[in-house]
Amino acid sequence: MIPTVSNYWLKNAQIPVCLLSNVVLEQTPNREGLVNVDLEIASGVIRQIVASGTVETRETPTVNLHKKQVWPCFVDIHTHLDKGHIWERTPNPDGTFHGALKAVWKDIEVWNFEDVYRRMEFGLKCSYAHGTKAIRTHLDSGGRLADISWEAFRSLQKEWSDKLILQAVALVTLEEYLTAAGEKLADKVAEFGGILGGVAYMNPEIDRQIERVFELAKDRNLDLDFHTDENGDPDSITLKKVAETALKSDFSGKIVCGHCCSLAVQSPEQVTETIALVKQAGIGIISLPMCNLYLQDRQYQQQLNLTQTPRWRGVTLLHELKQSEIAVAVASDNCRDPFYGFGDHDGLEVFKMAVRIAHLDHPFGDWPQAVTQTSAELMGLSNIGKIGVGLPADLIIFQGRYFSEILSRSQHDRIVLRKGKEINTTLPDYQELDDLIG
Known part of the structure; x- marks a missing residue:
């Protein structure tokens, strides 16, 4: 043609x-x-x-x-290529977030360079064929994975450089950054030209953990990418804490926060305060509608083999955030792994599901930018999307x-x-x- x-x-x-x-x-x-x-x-x-x-x-x-x-061409700003396509080997036993964590921890025991490289490459092949041009992937980076995942990524980044723009984010829980291993990981991320990041969850040391991540990023001139509030607990406010820390630290790099699910179940007053801080801090928000729909509000009673119908869709407040002139994007997240048993690295599927789940129509407006231009800008890519x-x-x-x-x-x-x-x-x-x- x-x-x-x-x-x-x-x-x-x-x-x-x-x-x-x-x-x-x-x-x-x-x-x-x-x-x-x-x-x-x-x-x-x-x-x-x-x-x-x-x-x-x-x-x-x-x-x-x-x-x-x-x-x-699409821009997929939040993926987990290193976990991809392990579902048949290690499925999620009950579809819950906890079940996903346990399954991945078990599967990680067999990870080596070839295993991670080939599954990541398979994901890249899918993405490229569907029309994606740039991808950011989070890489599990605790312990020995810091070497396995990042070396596999570096090889693929070089081999696919004429087809795909690839970025990588370190993924660990934030307490890791309070240790010598965390500082060593930050050095590795800087060496690889990556993005510093991790999973923020509420705990007694969360404020110090977030502050430390900002310190490490500032010292190495790195951007930040957090998993925040991937739950339905209204008391989970790590997004707010990231925004407060960004403002206190006068951080000049790019910051994005993914998931932010609990924002949708918080009080109007809490929502207003958090959104104002996020806007002031210039934080971009990434919603992962397919994975959040799959995991959030899933109630399973294993002993009785009973499943409860979910009461909410798991996504964050996309419309309210966007109406406050905050950059909002949507992305694939996990693909055929315990966190999401489906998916094919297709930006159109992501947009299609986001439209249906979060009502991104009437009008469609500029929501197509959520899988193209907005994602590209948050990745620092000015001429694509x-x-x-x-x-x-x-x-x-x-x-x-x-x-x-x-x-x-x-x-x-x-x-x-x-x-x-x-x-x-x-x-x-x-x-x-x-x-x-x-």
Whole structure:
């Protein structure tokens, strides 16, 4: 479908106007925020974006998209590639958060370089085929894993450098940073050009733990990425504490906090105070709608084999945060592991589920930025996740024309362009991991 020549036009495309950068069009977006445009691609770069039918293309090859939607490639800002695809080997016995922790602790016993490398690579293959361009992964970094996971990441980062931008975050519980091992880990993160992070949970030393992470990050000029309040306990306020510490420390790096689930079950007064602090501190919020839906509010009585219907959806207050002009993104999180037994590293699935779970419609507005531009900006990547003149033609062409179409069918037949060239979107076969998973 896509010409193999270096210069061609994509005609009659529909693009969410929120995904266009530095483009002036004399047309009003439709009720879904879509505009009908023609794009000229030359030598892998977008040369022109004009209202559809306004420029004569003459002899240049053209492709009529018949109003198919075109998006920039996805940016997946919160994943756990090192845990991915262990479900068949070590499933979650009851679907609870505690069950996930126990299962992962058990599975970690068999982790080695090859095991982690191959499962992470499988995830990258899926992400790339689905149309992702940049990924941030959290890496379990306690004990021997600090060497295994980071070395596997470094190898993959180098090997995939022409296809994917990869970032890594250290993942440990925050008390680790009060020890010599934690300081050594911070040095390793700096050596690898990574992001300092960890899981914050309420405990008597939480204030000192958070302060220490900020100190280590400031000394090494590192950005921060926390797991905060991944629970339904209204007394869990680690997001607030991270914001307070950021303001006290005058931290200049980027800070993002993932999950923030308990914010949705706190009092209006507590919510207002926390959101104000988060905004003042310039913290970005990452919601993980699929994993949070799976784990949060799951009640299972093992002795009676009884399951209770969940009373809430697990997600944080996306609308309230965004309305306060806080950067809000959504991401994949875990994939086929004890924390989330499903998933395929697909940014469209993430967006589709987020729309349904958190009502990111009526209107869709600029929510498509949550899996593209906003995530890119929070990762410090200024020129991806958007479509603009002079930017690389890294695009996804969906068969669906309207949101009701792309969010209803799988769009497995999407076309992915990298530098204007169509890539192979064949997904890796699960059998590739059979010798590891058994």
